[in-house]
Amino acid sequence: MRAWVVRAGENGEREQTALDEGLLLAGWLGLGDLSDTATRNDIRAAVAAAYPDEGPYTVGNWTGQLYRFVREIQPDDLVVLPLKSLLVAVGRVVGDYEYRSDAADGGRHVRRVEWLVTEIDRQTIQSDLLDSMGSLLTIFELSRFGAAERVAALAEGKPDPGRPDADEFAATLTEPAKLYEEVRRRGADAPLTLSIRDFLAVWGVQRRYPAATEQIQSDLAARGLVTVPSFTEGTLDSQIAVLAGGAEPDESGASAVTRLSTSTGLPSAVQDALHTAAGLSGEIAQSALRSAAARLSGHLPDEEAETQTVAYRVSNLESANRMPESVRVGDSLGTAMTIMVLRGYSQLPVLDADGRLRGVVSWESIGRARMADPDADLEAATVRGQEADRSDDLLDWVGTIQQSGYVLVRDHDHKVCGLITASDLTVQFGTRVRPFVLVEEIEQRLRRVVDRCIPLDHIRAVVPRGRASRVHSAANLTFGAYGHLLKVPENWAALGWAIDQQHFLAALEECRQFRNSLMHFSPDPVTDDQLLPAQGLLELLRSVDPHV
Template identity: 30%
Template sequence: MPGESRSMYLYEGHRVTVSDLLEAGLLEAGAKLRFTRKRIGVTFDATVTGTGRIRLEPGGDEFRSPSGAAMVAAGMRAVDGWRAWVVVGENRLLDAVRQEFLDRTMSADRRSADGDRQRVHERLRQARDRADRQEPERITVRELLKLWGATDRGDQIGQIEADLANHGLVTSPSFRAVTLDTVVSLTTPPDEPEPAPEELPSTEDDEGEGDLNVRLTVGNLTPLDGVGSVSPNSSLDEAVTEMLLNDYSQLAVLSGPRNVRGAVTWRSIAEAMHRNPGAAVADAIVRAEVVAYDRDLVEVLPTLQQQEFVLVTDQHKAVTGIVTTADVARRYGEMATPFFQLGELDRTLRWILRRVLDLPTVQPLCGRAIKTFDQLAFGDYRRILEDKQVWERLGWPLNRQTFIARLDEIRLIRNSVMHFHPDPLSEDAVEKLRNFTTLLHRYRDPG
């Protein structure tokens, strides 16, 4: 990679490939690989080609990623190929070779590499050591993101996932599909996940890089830290007390964390007591839909519309959360508010400029060709208002530099919102939008 260091190469979100190991001299073309499924006593062989691909033997099918090769060879739905293939003769996993590549890269560039990159590398090495000892580190998603200086699952998410993958780590549950305050474990994928007979093995050969994964999931709306519940043998007094103390509208009825009997609601309790004043919880149970935390929210909306709630299971299939129509309304409100505010700001700025300026004055100030005021964007507003003569024509008793600085913050907020990140905009950012709108309304008429 001429002109850039290895560390910068990795910094750009690149996942280590077999080609990288060949280029670094840590693996040779023609090297033999072996994948043994100890549970059933079956072995698969492969060869590393000169182009950095893995060729299955016999058969000759070639794959760019170790995982793609392992999945097809074993006919399994998901396999971490880096921890499946062993380099014959060296008796070490491809994962160990990858780790040596990472260590060498960071060591060679220690003087020039970003200190934050070194810190992330060392922290993930420690997390991997703990995972290998079956003592995985537990951390909130919010704290995990802070390792990369991120506050939400925005544009840096590709870098974060690449860094985790390069160290052979995953989060359980998936940090994409839960709330920011959910605690996740930094662990390694299971050595031999249970196959899914009803599904064909994936032929995707990109280590997951082909999945856009921009979904809003059920788990993004609710913490997976437990759910209020009663047993089927409980009294209605117990259920009512639990609901009143916690301001619940419904309560799960469980015989165990994975054994859902249904739920009780205020309506089902009232109907049960109307039928029988001495009714128990068992008499008030209604059906409750159970969905996995990583299920697409849009797929669950029809059920929520009919039943008003769903119970949510975590990565261990235990019921640990609940999502209601109120939760959905709140989240969509959080997502919609910035859109409306930005739309109002956009229209107001355009209206102000149209009243004060003519198009020939505006056109040279934009960094691109425009034919109408309707083509102006937030970047154009900044360039136009940076012009001293334009600012003086507005006649606003405001500091131009301070105003432009805030307008630039608004532009960055706009970019974040339009990228449809799964996390709601921070209250601080929402407040900046509100205050800027109020300011524009105050001075929108020319003085």
């Protein structure tokens, strides 16, 4: 049994039909019957023919989603439908793919589903599963953290049981003092390892906003602790070790970092970081470790401070930390082609016995090699591949990914550890744009209704006297000023809204705080759960003033 998400349109426009008729509806206006498509290439051809103006990356992305809908989703699989009401529906698939030629365009590609429960409160779903549901794709699998079993529990009316591999001990670290005590209790040779998500939860935060990061770094520095790798790098599910960075050397003169670099059982990312630090020698090593500790604690010497900038790292993308499928030096070209056809890949990395990149084989490189020699082998079809380091600034690679469609990712030992595609960028940055678009619509609606209903002199009354003359409309107000403006009974009455004023103002203040947090850099995406207050306020504004 597998679990999937199938959305009902970008704005939930097919939601009611899905619930009323027991259907999953894939959309894709203008696309014909896919019943006879047996492979990804068949679907790719149908998509390319239906949308001739779309580029290869969009066609590839849509092909993957439709292949899941037509071929991969099976009867008895579970499916999740996020609803506009901010509730969640869960059903069981009961039929194969169907094409309804007599249905309205957008409702022709369907799967039959039995809805088991349609009013699951998102608060009963833990944040990691909600995060997984937050993809902007229409059709995708929930495959991480035991998702299928957890969705099954939700379908039975039970609360989300949480990750099967959840760190129960980490859940006991409810405040920084407990984390400090645990690190001290374990000693230098048995470091505390946990996910960045669990580490942040010790301070009661979910994202690495600058203010939160600065507070955590300051608290760590005060206790002489560091994290390896830095908790500011990697995804929320990356593993880190918390060490006593200032601990004195042992009897052999070795630091905790050096001793731990030869340990087994530590997460690979932690071992990589420890190995890199321990591989340095003498004064260089000590200087590097002091500098690393200072960077992690936020206390850099003045001469080094200017080189430390906030950056969005390659490692912050989930796909950069997921080993891609590959072929090895010495494999046949037929093996590479078979994998590429089966998986719908445009290219595959070619690795040596140590997992290091030796090149890339693609359909283009295969075609060129076969033009020169019909019997060309894998080596002849292998070309140089684009390779980024996990610690590189992601923005430096965006142009390359747009041009070539991908970049491979290497770890500290120069071994391939991930693959970023143009599709990954689209999803990642689309997720990041969504909160800004949502807040912008809220502001636009507030501006328009205030300008229409409230006199200019009342608007100016909530602005400091020295700036009032420069206010010509609601567009000149800060977001926070709307709360002060609508607290005034006369102004509130002018809106004519039949809703509770105090609840609205409370929602407006919560949205103001959310908006302010967006203005500060964080490498972590905003989850659907974190968007709920702003989404709720926007739905309320749309309801009370639908013509704005």
